[in-house]
Amino acid sequence: SPWFFLGFPTMDAVAETVQQLIEGMRQRSGFLCSEDSLEELSTAFMNSSLSAEAMEPTEYLKWLRCNVLEREVIIESPMMMGHMTTKLPSYMPDLGKLVTAMNLNLVKTETAKVTSLLEREAIAVLHKEIFHQDDAFYARHVQCRSSSLGVMTSGGTAANIQALWMARQRLCPDAEARGLTLTGARRAVVLTSALAHYSVEKAMCLLGLGSENLIKVQTLSDFSVDVKAMKRVLQRLENVQVMAIVGLAGATETGHVDDLEALADLAASLGAHFHVDAAWGFPLLLDKDHGRGLMKGAERADTVAVDGHKLLYTPMGCGTLLMRNPLDPSRVCKSARYIIREDSFDQGRFTLEGSRPAMAIYLHMNLRCLGRQGLLSRIAAGCALAQRLAEMLRRDESSFELITDPPQSNIVLYRYIPRSFRHLGSVLEEHGKALDHFQVALQSAQAAAGRSFVSRTAVPVRRYGGNFVVCLRAVFGNPSINEEHLEQMLQDQERHASELEKFLFSTAIDIAPSPGGTTRVPDAGEAGEAGEESSD
Numbered sequence: 434s435p436w437f438f439l440g441f442p443t444m445d446a447v448a449e450t451v452q453q454l455i456e457g458m459r460q461r462s463g464f465l466c467s468e469d470s471l472e473e474l475s476t477a478f479m480n481s482s483l484s485a486e487a488m489e490p491t492e493y494l495k496w497l498r499c500n501v502l503e504r505e506v507i508i509e510s511p512m513m514m515g516h517m518t519t520k521l522p523s524y525m526p527d528l529g530k531l532v533t534a535m536n537l538n539l540v541k542t543e544t545a546k547v548t549s550l551l552e553r554e555a556i557a558v559l560h561k562e563i564f565h566q567d568d569a570f571y572a573r574h575v576q577c578r579s580s581s582l583g584v585m586t587s588g589g590t591a592a593n594i595q596a597l598w599m600a601r602q603r604l605c606p607d608a609e610a611r612g613l614t615l616t617g618a619r620r621a622v623v624l625t626s627a628l629a630h631y632s633v634e635k636a637m638c639l640l641g642l643g644s645e646n647l648i649k650v651q652t653l654s655d656f657s658v659d660v661k662a663m664k665r666v667l668q669r670l671e672n673v674q675v676m677a678i679v680g681l682a683g684a685t686e687t688g689h690v691d692d693l694e695a696l697a698d699l700a701a702s703l704g705a706h707f708h709v710d711a712a713w714g715f716p717l718l719l720d721k722d723h724g725r726g727l728m729k730g731a732e733r734a735d736t737v738a739v740d741g742h743k744l745l746y747t748p749m750g751c752g753t754l755l756m757r758n759p760l761d762p763s764r765v766c767k768s769a770r771y772i773i774r775e776d777s778f779d780q781g782r783f784t785l786e787g788s789r790p791a792m793a794i795y796l797h798m799n800l801r802c803l804g805r806q807g808l809l810s811r812i813a814a815g816c817a818l819a820q821r822l823a824e825m826l827r828r829d830e831s832s833f834e835l836i837t838d839p840p841q842s843n844i845v846l847y848r849y850i851p852r853s854f855r856h857l858g859s860v861l862e863e864h865g866k867a868l869d870h871f872q873v874a875l876q877s878a879q880a881a882a883g884r885s886f887v888s889r890t891a892v893p894v895r896r897y898g899g900n901f902v903v904c905l906r907a908v909f910g911n912p913s914i915n916e917e918h919l920e921q922m923l924q925d926q927e928r929h930a931s932e933l934e935k936f937l938f939s940t941a942i943d944i945a946p947s948p949g950g951t952t953r954v955p956d957a958g959e960a961g962e963a964g965e966e967s968s969d
Contacts (some may be wrong), residue, residue: 437612447490454498455526466883467504467510474504491669495794501549511913512549514922517685517713519910521674525748537791539585540781541772545791549780550576556583558800559739559896560755563711564732578776580759581783585793587751589631589712592738593679595621595754595785596763597636600677600706602763613641619672622646624656625679626658627893628686631678641674654895656689656837660696667703677706682728682737683714686890686906687837688819688844690714693730706763707733710888712740712752717842719809727841735761744812744910745802747795792827815843815909822907822919832927836894836904846892846904848872849926851934869903871930871937876905878929885922 466892467474475790477500507513509520536774538544539552557575560566560582574580604621605613614620621642625633627649637647648670650663658681667675680696681689693709700707709731718731731737734757741751756764767775774779781787798857799808819840826833826847832855836846851871854864876889890907891901905926910950 447494449490450494450931453587454494454502457498458502459509461507464507464883465510465886466506468883469504470881509911509913509917511915512885512912512922513911513913514909517888517908517910518742518968519743519746520746520913522746522799522803522888524798524802525746525795528795529748532544532791534792535791539789539791539793540784541789542777545715545774548794549778551797552585552780552791553582553906555793555797555800556585556753559583559715559753563715563734563737563755564757565750574759575758578778581756581761581780582759583753583755583762584765584780584784585789585796586754586784587786587789588752589630589710589738589740589749590740590752591628592637592712592752592754593708593739594636594639595711596675596706596708596736596738597614597633597640597642597679598765599756599761599763600708601640601642603735604674604676604894606763609663611858613685615674619674620646621676622648622670623677623679624648624650624663624675626650626653626681626684626691628656628658628681629679629687630681630685630686630712633710646673651801651899652893652895655841656687657691658685658696659700659953660692663699675700675703675705675745676707679735680707680709680730681714682709682711682731683717685713686844686892687846688713688840688842688908689837690717690727690841693728693734695730696729697733701733706735709734709737712738713743714842716744716808716812717741719805719812724812732757741792741796741799744815745796746799746811747792747810749833750790751792751796753796768916772928811844811910811912814912815842817912818909818916819843819845819907819917821916822909825919825923836892836902842907845907845909846890847904848904849875849930851937853934865897865900871933872903874924874933874937875930878933879925882925883931885918885925887922887926893899 487717497669508518537548539567544548549583553575555702557571561571572583584595585589586595600609600623601613601621605615613621615848623633623637623642623646625647629649629925634644634647637644642798648666650666651659653659678696680691680693682693690695697707711728711731714728718728737755737758739745739753739755741753742749745751765785768777768782773779775782819842822845823835823838823840826835826845832850834848834850836848837844848868849872850868854868857864872889876887880886889903890906891900891903907922
């Protein structure tokens, strides 16, 4: 008989096996991932035919352990320092079993009667941290069917898209029916930082506004957007209507916060929608001594994007778009004949996405069980680690160059200076392309080795004329990381760098750079292969 006729004994075996796999994963937290290449790993996943016979779940779990779990990235490893996905509270996997068993759909109360109310409450807690309305305001709007303090989304991308959808409706209320039409051959533009998240450009394309109408403005030396430069850009633009200004509260690449107060003033003077992308930086608000000062001006935003699955420590897929005005006439408001009717309580009336899982339960539990102090302690620990890494890099300034100096939150950008370059002094940047290639090769080699990990990016650096510089990027959201892990990560980098230098540079560089300020090095693919070979 097929396994699904055998009943609970099989299910008990599945539950026991899953728990064993979770425990095994936790015991492997010192291991980061397989050293096998993606090409090698892909050979186990070439099947394209539906199985003719049902496999027993326990057999599938054995297959999963051998082919996936024993090779997959261990996100909760303290040596994973490169991305914003981090270690979850210990109770989350068990809560996940419950949420999965419930299998609710938060688009409508008919499939999530009580959890829809819980979701509204969780959103209200986030809303109050930013907008600071009084208790009477929340008593009126938290559970009012005509109000929307915000909506849950699958993440910051969906939140940013919905925010700019609202901005378009504010500028042109007839756009949904007739398309975007502005008088006088004007075009709608959005102003933001050069470091804006890529989802903002996605939104411009999706909403029919065009990526060319996203005006990205240079940053200052502290990586916040240059508001004066933004005003100069506005003076040069002709026949445009500013639809929105997007401020960053915790830039994805650098962790820095824009001057939100100045951006709010500018948006108000233009009558433009003001959106703040706080997907990463929202928890800074919990720090009343320092973080709230950095975030001053966020309370004036029309909309704010927040990601629960970053520094609010929920599983992936938990985002929120908060709305300052719960009755904002430009909000999304759609209905259907069979659900989300106009007079219903359904949250789906206000969301970009339709069917949604009960991610709000994860968020609600963390807001209750970690609370302000628990969340703040994690944020503070990450910021302290960023400062400590910066100190370590400054101490070894011949080997490393600190780019985010000082770090403003819990992200550090830096680059390794190969020995062959250290004698160059002030002419170092004439070999910028060679340095960029070296960072790519170093990060690739370290990632391939699977013992420690930082990511990489390229950001405009003011001291180098605003040119984009490839950097290594360390992100500290995991509360398990300590100073010993930092030292081990840097030792790994220095070991890989030493091997790469043997391959890339046989002699010290003491000649003038080639035209364009570059020095010939192998391309990123060649360097990456060299790093993989030397890591064994």
